[in-house]
Every structure is written in structure tokens, then in C-alpha cells.
Amino acid sequence: MRESMTLIKQGAEAKIYEGDFYNRPCIMKERFIKAYRHECLDRSLTQQRLKSEVRAMLRCRMKGISTPTVFSTDLDHGIIIMEKIENAVTIQEYIDSCKQKSPGALNDVMTKIGEIIGLMHNNNIIHGDLTSSNILLRGPASDLDLVFIDFGLSHFENNAEDKGVDLYVLERALLSTHPELDSLFESILNGYKSGNGAGYQEVMLKLEEVRLRGRKRTMVG
The missing domain is CATH 1.10.510.10 (Transferase(Phosphotransferase) domain 1)
Incomplete structure (x- = not known):
């Protein structure tokens, strides 16, 4: 899917892409591998942080706080695909x-x-x-x-x-x-x-x- 996305930003923790998810404008956030960390530790930390991020957005929405809708996650590759907030x-x-x-x-x-x-x-x-x-x-x-x-x-x-x-x-x-x-x-x-x-x-x-x-x-x- 990354191939159909446009890279718009790269931070210290992740790359941010924009594109479409089943004809809906979306943002894809991809946490990249930290080579200085042990592979197993890096994978574990990435998955924990991704889960916390998704959980926080969902819990906010349950309390009436607007956050992007989460469309899809990929724990193995550290990817969240979410709604693009337009206008x-x-x-x-x-x-x-x-x-x-x-x-x-x-x-x-x-x-x-x-x-x-x-x-x-x-x-x-x-x-x-x-x-x-x-x-x-x-x-x-x-x-x-x-x-x-x-x-x-x-x-x-x-x-x-x-x-x-x-x-x-x-x-x-x-x-x-x-x-x-x-x-x-x-x-x-x-x-x-x-x-x-x-x-x-x-x-x-x-x-x-x-x-x-x-x-x-x-x-x-």
C-alpha cells in the first residue's frame, strides 16, 4: 500500500503518508525500525506504542472527543491507517x-x-x-x-x-x-x-x- 501513498512528513519516530483507503482520504503512519535497538526490543516497543496510540484515540472518541477514525492497523509493520482530517x-x-x-x-x-x-x-x-x-x-x-x-x-x-x-x-x-x-x-x-x-x-x-x-x-x- 505504501507505493500508492505520498510521503508528506518524516519525524523522529515515524513517516507520515497520505493517500486513499478504499476511496476515503487517509493518513498512514509508519513507525520505522530503530537500528540501534535490539530487533526484538524494537519490535516490542513499536507494537506497544502503536497499541497505546490506537487505544487513546478510541477511548477519546468514546468520551466524545474528536480524533481521527482508525481504519486499519498492522502491528507487524508498525502501521496505522487513519482518517485524514480535511478542511x-x-x-x-x-x-x-x-x-x-x-x-x-x-x-x-x-x-x-x-x-x-x-x-x-x-x-x-x-x-x-x-x-x-x-x-x-x-x-x-x-x-x-x-x-x-x-x-x-x-x-x-x-x-x-x-x-x-x-x-x-x-x-x-x-x-x-x-x-x-x-x-x-x-x-x-x-x-x-x-x-x-x-x-x-x-x-x-x-x-x-x-x-x-x-x-x-x-x-x-
Whole structure:
């Protein structure tokens, strides 16, 4: 099937292709062999991560969180074939288009993002790579749909530390691309509280600890 696909991206863990799966636009993610690891270990880790990725997307969908539909998996070759999210923009692109003309709408979207992350964490789903490129927006302005993608580093953990790290990664991603809009993350945290009210205070304490460690690393270099 790879022969009929177009390579669009290669990261540290996988190659990303796009094409069609039985006439449906799709994305194929292929985790490649790591030659520096023992063959059996590499195969085992690849299969575990692929299973976690698929399980996270399915569990999110069961909780009403939009993720790509999984069409097919191939554990032996480390392949997931999933729905291609069409007519969508990344949150990063949406912020760029909205920050001047519609700041109010921007804060509403950020609050909604926080609610969804809170719901995710309330169900012990850790995304592992929450960035403004891994959250997509699609649909008309009156009915925007947020779609979370790239669960390649996801896992399941009822751990405030991991949830705080998830939020910290997103905060750093937003500040690196839009440092002038520091209020965006506050809107996300406001939404997060309503999505994960029971665990909110503990996660906020861990988030502050993670921030402090990040600042120390920056000072030390």
C-alpha cells in the first residue's frame, strides 16, 4: 500500500503518508525500525506504542472527543491507517488569523480546548505531545469542531505529574509561537477546571513544579 501513498512528513519516530483507503482520504503512519535497538526490543516497543496510540484515540472518541477514525492497523509493520482530517486548520494557524480581528472568539476556543484536555485527563488519557500543531479546527464558525491528533506518545496514567507536563508542553508551544498572547493559556486553564474539576488543584500544583524545573534548566543552560 505504501507505493500508492505520498510521503508528506518524516519525524523522529515515524513517516507520515497520505493517500486513499478504499476511496476515503487517509493518513498512514509508519513507525520505522530503530537500528540501534535490539530487533526484538524494537519490535516490542513499536507494537506497544502503536497499541497505546490506537487505544487513546478510541477511548477519546468514546468520551466524545474528536480524533481521527482508525481504519486499519498492522502491528507487524508498525502501521496505522487513519482518517485524514480535511478542511481543517491547526490551532496555531487559527490564532494567527484571529488574534487581530476576533480576540473574543479566540478566548472561547481556548476555553473549549481546556475543557477537552480536562475531560481527557479526567479519564486518565495523557496525550504526551500537546502542541498547537496537534489540535485541529474544522467546521463553520458557528459550530467549530476541535480534533486532537498525533497520539504517538500517549499513555494512560492517573498521575497529576504527567497531566501537569501535558499542560506545560502546550503552554511552551503557545508561548514560543505567540508570546504576545499570554492570556491564551489562562483561558485554557479556565476551561480545564470545568473539564477536570476533581483533579484541578493537584494538577495545577504539579504544573507549577514543572514550570519551576523548566526555568531552572533554562538558567543553567
